[in-house]
Structure formats: structure tokens, C-alpha cells
Amino acid sequence: xxxxxxxxxxxxxxxxxxxxxxxxxxxxxxxxxxxxxxxxxxxxxxxxxxxxxxxxxxxxxxxxxxxxxxxxxxxxxxxxxxxxxxxxxxxxxxxxxxxxxxxxxxxxxxxxxxxxxxxxxxxxxxxxxxxxxxxxxxxxxxxxxxxxxxxxxxxxxxxxxxxxxxxxxxxxxxxxxxxxxxxxxxxxxxxxxxxxxx
Amino acid sequence: xxxxxxxxxxxxxxxxxxxxxxxxxxxxxxxxxxxxxxxxxxxxxxxxxxxxxxxxxxxxxxxxxxxxxxxxxxxxxxxxxxxxxxxxxxxxxxxxxxxxxxxxxxxxxxxxxxxxxxxxxxxxxxxxxxxxxxxxxxxxxxxxxxxxxxxxxxxxxxxxxxxxxxxxxxxxxxxxxxxxxxxxxxxxxxxxxxxxxxxxxxxxxxxxxxxxxxxxxxxxxxxxxxxxxxxxxxxxxxxxxxx
Numbered sequence: 001x002x003x004x005x006x007x008x009x010x011x012x013x014x015x016x017x018x019x020x021x022x023x024x025x026x027x028x029x030x031x032x033x034x035x036x037x038x039x040x041x042x043x044x045x046x047x048x049x050x051x052x053x054x055x056x057x058x059x060x061x062x063x064x065x066x067x068x069x070x071x072x073x074x075x076x077x078x079x080x081x082x083x084x085x086x087x088x089x090x091x092x093x094x095x096x097x098x099x100x101x102x103x104x105x106x107x108x109x110x111x112x113x114x115x116x117x118x119x120x121x122x123x124x125x126x127x128x129x130x131x132x133x134x135x136x137x138x139x140x141x142x143x144x145x146x147x148x149x150x151x152x153x154x155x156x157x158x159x160x161x162x163x164x165x166x167x168x169x170x171x172x173x174x175x176x177x178x179x180x181x182x183x184x185x186x187x188x189x190x191x192x193x194x195x196x197x198x
Numbered sequence: 199x200x201x202x203x204x205x206x207x208x209x210x211x212x213x214x215x216x217x218x219x220x221x222x223x224x225x226x227x228x229x230x231x232x233x234x235x236x237x238x239x240x241x242x243x244x245x246x247x248x249x250x251x252x253x254x255x256x257x258x259x260x261x262x263x264x265x266x267x268x269x270x271x272x273x274x275x276x277x278x279x280x281x282x283x284x285x286x287x288x289x290x291x292x293x294x295x296x297x298x299x300x301x302x303x304x305x306x307x308x309x310x311x312x313x314x315x316x317x318x319x320x321x322x323x324x325x326x327x328x329x330x331x332x333x334x335x336x337x338x339x340x341x342x343x344x345x346x347x348x349x350x351x352x353x354x355x356x357x358x359x360x361x362x363x364x365x366x367x368x369x370x371x372x373x374x375x376x377x378x379x380x381x382x383x384x385x386x387x388x389x390x391x392x393x394x395x396x397x398x399x400x401x402x403x404x405x406x407x408x409x410x411x412x413x414x415x416x417x418x419x420x421x422x423x424x425x426x427x428x429x430x431x432x433x434x435x436x437x438x439x440x441x
Contacts, residue, residue, distance in 0.1 A: 002240035002289050003203060007281050010239070010247050011273040021248050023273065030409045030433050033297050035416035035426050079250055080236070113426065143413055181296035195199050195294065 015084065017074055019189035022082040028135075028144065029081055033177065036142050037113035037163050044147055046131060047166035048096060051104040058096075060147070063131070066091045071130060073153035075160075076189035088151055090132030093124040104169035108176060109150050112163040116176035118185070119152065119159050121169065128154055131164060156187040156194070199291060201238065202226070204262060206286045212349045216315060217279040218254060218265045221288060228257045231326035232299035232319045232404065232432075235264065235292030239274055249274040252319035252406075252432075253293065256326035262290075265349060267315040298404065298432045302330035306402055309395045310338040311385070311415050313407020317342075317349050319432060320406055324354075328361045335363045337401075339393045341385050341411065344373035367393035385411075390418050397423035406432040 013024050041060040048056040058066075068089055075083045107124055110116045123129065132151040133140050140146035145162025152159045158178045179185050184193040204221030211217050233253055240246040255263035268279040282288065300308060300323040308327075310320040317340055327336055342348050348368075358366040369389055370382045380389070395401040403424060405415045412433045419429050 002201065002238055002246055003287050004242055005239040005277065005282075005288070006286060008239045008241050008277050010241050010245050012245060023247060023249075030413075032431065032433070034431055035420050035429050036413060037426075080248055143409070178297075182294065195291075 017084050018082055019076055020192050021194075022076055022080055022189065025081040025083055027081075028083060028086075029077065029079075030143050031077065031079060031158075032143075032162060033115065034113060037111075038142055039112045039147055039163060039165075041147050045165065046096075046148070048100050049166065049168045050100060050102045051169050051171055054101070056096075056100055063091065063148070064133075066095050069130065071132075071151075073151070075153060075157050078156040078158060078183060078187070078194050082189075087136055088130065088132040089134040090130035090148070090151055092127065093129040093131070094127065096131065097125060100169075102169050104171055106170050106173040108168045108170065108174050109159075109161040109164055110166055110168065111161045112165050114177075115161055115163070117159050117161050118174055118176045118179055119155065120173075120186075123152060123155065124167075128152065154188070156184075156189055158183065159187055201289050201291050204288045204290055206282055206284050206288060207261075209282070209284060212265060212351075213347050215268045215279070215347075216265055216349055217268075218263055219278060219282060219288070220255075221262045221264070221290070223260050223262050223290070226260045226262060227293070229253055229262070229293035230296075230299040230301055231256060231322040233293035233295045233322075234319065235262070235290045235294060237264070237274065237278070238289040238291070239277055240289070247273050250294070251278075252322070254318045254321050254325075256322060256329045258329075265315070265318045265321075298406070298430050300326065300402070300404065302326060302332040302334075304332075304402065305334060307395050307399050308334055308336040309401040309403040310336065311341070311394070311403065311405045311407075311419075312338065313341045313385075313411035313415070314343065314347070315349065316405075316407030316411070316432070316434065318406075320404055321350055323404065324357060324361070324364065327364070328357065333363065335395075337365045337367070337394055339367045339369060339385065339390070341369040341371060341407070343371055344382075345370070345375050369393075385415055385418070387418055387421065390415075390422060394419075397425070400425070400428065403429045404432075405429065406434070409433045
């Protein structure tokens, strides 16, 4: 327990679904490192590139023709807000990986605008991750990562790359944008893995 | 990284709703301008709440300043701006953030664009520039509701006159000082063209403020021809995105 702050009582909006050090918000704050890319869907594509260099490619219509799922998940941002019970529609990474031949352990997601983030392949599969294109029943807004973003709710939200354009698979773990700027390599909210050496 | 304990040494009201807390932090490792700290408050029964605050000061030994805007529905900011007293201990983690920073070794021109209390990390850059003797030309465009809401008013006025290579421009959104030439309103392309570096000077741009402000300014900078790779943003606020 920390040092007592004389006279502090707090607001105490808590929930068992709130990881340590987080607070609840009803809003949907936006955090990104640069300008919001505007990606028209007629120029959008998503690729998976394996460790052997094989490329699997979807344009918007091929992507939207894939079976979709509706999911309700909790979001936890490393800046300490959490938003519970958010509704999304997207394509499971299990669907996108169905025909992909790979033995790679690591994935690097990359985005329109140049953002990258790394995560283990196993955190993308078995119903743990989606490429999402609606939020709360509406097309995903550009500031929230539209037309489509990665959604990996088990990890801090910076792993859910906005404006995602592809995933590169590798036997080597390559830290992404925030992971090389002081943030944790894995980012599990329940273990409070916020910062690289913390 | 572990929690440190700072001691409040000075409190300074910047506006009716914003207060600077000067902290003495033993073994502070130093920080870069633009970084932030997490501040943790703990109640007597162990309940705790943590929020992030930008560092306002340039690196200066064990002295760290944060400026906190009181949010009407806030949990931590009302305590920091009303209850915290000189001599109180405060727990903090940091410095944090390795992207929205300016370092004195950067030779290129710098464009700062602040919305409201988004000025705080940019003020650290203004202060760090002068303190380091950097020759990088720096411009600040500060969008603020009205003259009573201006943070660091006297210091900004003094620095605009004394810091060589620093230029400060204001955009008042609701009410301007008497005799001000521009009608109150949001930052637009015209003002940006007048008050900020042209894209051909290839400045690094730092934009900080509420999400709507940052989105609008970043789009204007892109439209003016700035390289998206040179625009760094920091968004904050309790009502960041669309609800």
C-alpha cells in the first residue's frame, strides 16, 4: 500500500472487471502519436506475411466477405482508463489465419501511418483477436482506427493497432512503436505490465 | 521502474482552475521535455487512484513541476488543486513517455501548438530550450478560451521578449483581450499560415490538447503540407472521443 494522502477519499467507481491501477470511463478517449490517417476503403488492403515471405492479401470487399463476429469486450488503456462492455463487429484472426502456413511465434502488426506493435502469435489466435470495422453498431471512425483496427482486448489497448494494414510473422520478436518508447513488450493489464522495465 | 515519493515544496495558482505543484523528488533521474508522470493518491483504507500529468518544468536536479487543471468531475485533480499542501508527500512514477519529447540536440525548427492545458508539456519544451542554450528556432501557437485561462501568463510574456528565437502567438477561442486584432475563434488555416512555420522549414510539430483540438490542428498541418512523420501529437482529456 502506498503512502496515505491526507484527506483523500476518492470517488470509488470500481468494478471487479477493472484491472489494477485503472479507472472506469464512459467516454472513449483517443490516444495516438500522430495525425489520423484517412484510408478510403477502395484503397485499403490487409496482408499477412509469413516468415518465408509468403503474402496473403485481402482487399476491402474480400475482407468484408469473410464471416464476421459480434463481440463485447472490455478495453484497458495503459493511460489508466478502462471502458467495459464495448461492442464491435469484426473478422476473427482465426478466420484470417485459416489458410496461412506458418510456424512463427511472433507477429508485428503495422498500420497506415507507420505505427507498429508486436505480440505473440498465440495472442492473436483462439478467439482472442479481431480485425474490427464497426464500433457500437457504426462504421469505425477514423480517430478510433477506421476503417479497420486490430482488437486484442486481453492486452493494453496500444496493442490493438488502429488503421491496421497487415501482420508480419517472424521467429524473432521485434518491438514496435511504443514498445521501443518505454512501454512493456507484452502489456497484460491484469499483471499491470505498463512500462518496459516495470 | 518504481514509485518515488516527492514532497510538495511550492504551490502556485496559474489560473482560477489550474495549479502548479513544485515537487522535490529524491534521486529523480531527470526527464526530457514532454514526458509525464503518474501520480498516485491513496486513501486511509488503501483505496488508490492514479492519473497521468505532464511535467511542466525543464530537467533541474530533484525539482519536478506539474501543472494540474481541475476537472469538474475529476477524482485526482480536485485533490491536487485544492487539498494538497506544502510539505505533503506525493507518490509518482516516471518519467514516462519516449515519443512526445523534444531534446536539445534537435537542430530543426520547432512548432508547438497548444490547446488549453495542453500547453503544459510544451511549456517544458520552451523552458528546456532556454535552459539548454539550444539555438533551435521555436514557435508556440497557444489556443486558449480567454485571457483569464492563460497559463504561465507573465512568464510567457517575458520569454517572448527575452528568449532569443522564441515566438509566441495566441488564439482566443471565446473572448480576446481588448483591442485584439483577431475575432475569437478556433485555430484555422489562415491563422496557422500566419503564426506557424511554413512546411518548407521542415519543423517538428508538437500538438497537445483535447482530442477534437488535436485532430483539427493535425489535419490543418497536413493540409498545409507538413510531413505527417514530423507531426507528434498528445491527446488528453476526460471526454476524449465521441461518446
